[in-house]
Amino acid sequence: MRLHRNLCFAVIDGLHLIFNEGDYADKVIQQLLKRDKRWGSRDRGFIAETVYEIVRYKRLYSEIADVKAPYQRDNLWRIFAVWATLKGIKLPDWKYFTDTPSRKIKGRFDELSKIRKFKESIPDWMDDLGVKELGEAIWTKEIAMQNEQADVILRVNTLKTTKKDLQQQLQSEEIETEFLEGYPSALKLTERANVFKTEAFKKGWFEVQDASSQLVAAYLEVKPGMKVVDACAGAGGKTLHLASLMENKGQIIAMDIYESKLKKLKVRAKRNDVHNIEMKVIDSTKPIKKLYDKADRLLIDAPCSGLGVLRRNPDAKWKLGPSFIEDIKKTQAELLSQYSRMVKPGGKMVYATCSILPFENENQIDSFLTSAEGKNFKFVKDKKILAHKSGFDGFYMALLERSED
Numbered sequence: 001m002r003l004h005r006n007l008c009f010a011v012i013d014g015l016h017l018i019f020n021e022g023d024y025a026d027k028v029i030q031q032l033l034k035r036d037k038r039w040g041s042r043d044r045g046f047i048a049e050t051v052y053e054i055v056r057y058k059r060l061y062s063e064i065a066d067v068k069a070p071y072q073r074d075n076l077w078r079i080f081a082v083w084a085t086l087k088g089i090k091l092p093d094w095k096y097f098t099d100t101p102s103r104k105i106k107g108r109f110d111e112l113s114k115i116r117k118f119k120e121s122i123p124d125w126m127d128d129l130g131v132k133e134l135g136e137a138i139w140t141k142e143i144a145m146q147n148e149q150a151d152v153i154l155r156v157n158t159l160k161t162t163k164k165d166l167q168q169q170l171q172s173e174e175i176e177t178e179f180l181e182g183y184p185s186a187l188k189l190t191e192r193a194n195v196f197k198t199e200a201f202k203k204g205w206f207e208v209q210d211a212s213s214q215l216v217a218a219y220l221e222v223k224p225g226m227k228v229v230d231a232c233a234g235a236g237g238k239t240l241h242l243a244s245l246m247e248n249k250g251q252i253i254a255m256d257i258y259e260s261k262l263k264k265l266k267v268r269a270k271r272n273d274v275h276n277i278e279m280k281v282i283d284s285t286k287p288i289k290k291l292y293d294k295a296d297r298l299l300i301d302a303p304c305s306g307l308g309v310l311r312r313n314p315d316a317k318w319k320l321g322p323s324f325i326e327d328i329k330k331t332q333a334e335l336l337s338q339y340s341r342m343v344k345p346g347g348k349m350v351y352a353t354c355s356i357l358p359f360e361n362e363n364q365i366d367s368f369l370t371s372a373e374g375k376n377f378k379f380v381k382d383k384k385i386l387a388h389k390s391g392f393d394g395f396y397m398a399l400l401e402r403s404e405d
């Protein structure tokens with residue numbers, strides 16, 4: 001591979017924004033890719049994949065390059081040189097690469113690769129927490145998997161088309177996909193491609209959604225005509241799936257504390273031809289109280305550490321911290337105790353996270369069921385998905401049923 005100067009500059013600018021300014025990697029990459037209209041798909045792929053890979057291995061590469069935050073531009077180039085050397089890319093004779101110690105880099109890599117927190121490039125606290133929660137053997141496999149590039153999975157919008165027709169339409173746009181056994185609405189891309197440019201996407205025939213995430217809406221056992229509350233709807237990945245499963249019939253109330261996210265859902269719902277969603281911002285306890293005892297079904301897709309989806313958000317490794325984890329634990333418990341009151345007698349709810357840590361998952365459910373608010377609920381079933389076993393995102397979902405009064 002030959003390195004192109006303007007693409008490498010884009011990578012360095014991106015790393016500066018992510019590492020020094022704390023910007024989100026996905027947003028930074030989106031912006032970088034707009035920089036030069038002449039860039040083709042290979043150029044764009046180089047920028048996105050290189051930035052993501054260096055973010056993923058920030059700790060390992062910084063350690064090898066012997067540089068520390070905040071990163072001066074020269075130091076970002078040193079990290080880049082480590083990345084390129086380990087990839088076996090010949091470094092051009094640019095001033096940034098003079099005196100790059102290639103042999104020393106490889107030696108340091110071999111040494112550090114013996115220590116998990118360097119090899120997988122994670123903060124000490126996260127490594128300690130993973131071992132404590134999951135045990136050494138499982139954590140080692142799971143965190144290694146979280147450094148792999150994730151597949152692109154689509155969820156067919158069954159309100160508009162079928163999986164077979166979507167597959168054919170994408171094929172006519174030169175995108176090959178395959179079915180996934182056990183995931184009735186999923187298509188996996190055999191090779192990465194920009195699916196958002198396709199006609200099929202513009203027509204609302206699919207959404208991009210990981211296979212594990214696609215199991216959540218189905219877990220809620222919704223039926224057409226029901227009143228369903230999606231209490232942490234965000235931009236509505238699962239809301240849209242619920243609408244498909246309900247065949248656009250009944251009522252879905254999509255709630256979130258951020259209006260900006262619900263606005264994105266509105267755009268997506270229009271493209272998907274979904275008509276049964278009402279959006280409500282949670283700006284006080286009022287909208288929740290109004291729904292007490294009213295919902296046939298409730299989804300709490302709770303805010304969480306996101307440790308099951310680090311493959312998609314590698315910068316979360318550096319944004320998360322122990323105090324955030326403590327806070328999120330409290331929020332999850334509060335959401336369970338307050339929002340569960342929206343379920344009507346005989347109704348059901350699903351609590352889900354994209355975390356693999358028991359204290360955000362089964363332990364939350366156990367404490368809820370033994371609390372005053374949870375005593376009316378019985379545990380029906382749960383599902384824990386580990387990325388290294390499934391090949392898809394790490395997830396948790398639990399189905400609970402409120403007893404008839």
Ligand SMILES: C[S@@+](CC[C@H](N)C(=O)[O-])C[C@H]1O[C@@H](n2cnc3c(N)ncnc32)[C@H](O)[C@@H]1O
Nearest residue numbers: 231232233234235236237238256257301302303
């Ligand atoms: C895991 S994300 C939801 C993802 C979304 N359900 C989807 O499928 O695309 C969690 C959401 O909870 C929202 N949230 C955080 N605190 C909340 C609260 N107290 N009440 C309701 N939603 C909250 C966040 O804004 C975020 O959108």
